[in-house]
Amino acid sequence: MSAIVIVFHSGYGHTAKVAEAIAATSGAALLPIDAEGNLPAGGWEQLAAARMVVFGSPTYMGSVSWQFKKFADASSKPWFGQAWKDKLAAGFTNSASMNGDKHSTLHYLMTLAMQHSMLWVGTGMMPSNNKAATRDSLNYVASSAGLMTTTPSDASADEMVAGDIATARAFGERLKDVVARFAR
Template sequence: MAQTVVVYFSGYGHTQRIAEAVAEGAQAQLLRIDSDGGLPQHGWDLLAAADAIIFGAPTYMGSAPWQFKKFADASSKAWFTRAWQDKVFGGFSVSASLNGDKQVTLIGMQTLASQHGGIWVSLGVPPANTLAATRSDVNNLGGSVGLLVQAPSDAGADAIPEGDVQTARGYGARVTGIAQRFKS
């Protein structure tokens, strides 16, 4: 089985809930970026050993928060040695708005993966875009580059629509499945 790591920052718990769902689908290890933008002692070794890395962050003011950016900048040590070359990557973002400019955050993650020489995995699920579609449907927000999630700003992580949580599990499984194909 491919080894997948979900590395994420969560400011209020919403992104953590989605990271857990992605990790469940991917059968992955979780690696939390702390409030200072750092990783635990073993974090860089865990990422180096992974076959797949899934980035996760909320979208604040049109991009990933500074804690994720600090992690991304610190990954330049892995970039210098090409430690993540040919790894499989994916990403997700959470914001309070249905759109909330999450696409910008995902493109930043995709660019980071590309700079490392990685292989990016799209969501791979058509949007639920019919009149009958509801927030309980998979990919109701219509993402394609990666996973988009909406979390109401006035509610806890348990209020994230079930369709987004299901999409998260499916995306995690897709990333690990593709990593397994490359590993075989």
């Protein structure tokens, strides 16, 4: 079992591409939520064994997808027994607009983690907010609470901004380092 598990829903492939980039540098196992909002067989056991759980969802209408929400609601069983207490947690989201109310989604993911008594890990990255910054700069979307990426509504997952994928890889490196230092 992997020390880091990324549980995510992806409606059109963009969120999956971000999850894959995070996993590439963190060594995380991917745990996709299907189109009906369900985990694959053994998914709950993977989450129970993880030292860190990374939550991912696209931002739809200012929050997580209904499929992710179904998973979150189903997590009430481990919540009741505080099974995830003191596990590390982090989160990420993608939407079509630069802002797109992604912060609402990250706050939802953070609240879910806090309800489970988990310990939240942010990006640990400075924003790229000077005149020399370009859309391909690391953390151009400038999030501290969790990873935010932006993909135009008419772009395929293969057309995602290279800087966002590089930021996702840097986020994965941070998560791997944090688990090595803090998880028990």
